[in-house]
Amino acid sequence: MSKKLFFINDTPSEVRTLLKVISWERLLKECLKRGFPEPTNSNKFCVIVFKGRLELCYFYFKHPTCIMNLDPLELPHKGWRVYIG
Numbered sequence: 001m002s003k004k005l006f007f008i009n010d011t012p013s014e015v016r017t018l019l020k021v022i023s024w025e026r027l028l029k030e031c032l033k034r035g036f037p038e039p040t041n042s043n044k045f046c047v048i049v050f051k052g053r054l055e056l057c058y059f060y061f062k063h064p065t066c067i068m069n070l071d072p073l074e075l076p077h078k079g080w081r082v083y084i085g
Helices: 012-022 024-034
Strands: 005-009 045-050 053-059 064-069 081-084
Touching: 012 024, 012 045, 024 064, 045 064
Parallel strands: none
Antiparallel strands: 005 045, 005 081, 045 053, 053 064
């Protein structure tokens, strides 16, 4: 059975900094484009890196949902952890 390797950053201070970088307007535009409701809790955001995809995700339910893809320059510098699943 093969394992999947994820890098996850859900540190609140790093995510808040990222949200300032990408702007709330850009975030809302991506949510509308994908048909997601507006995020209301900043503690439910996380950044996931998996197989070269850089994604800003939000926990609408139990699992993170990708809201938008990120550029490598937008990624947080601290707070990363590895998840093997």
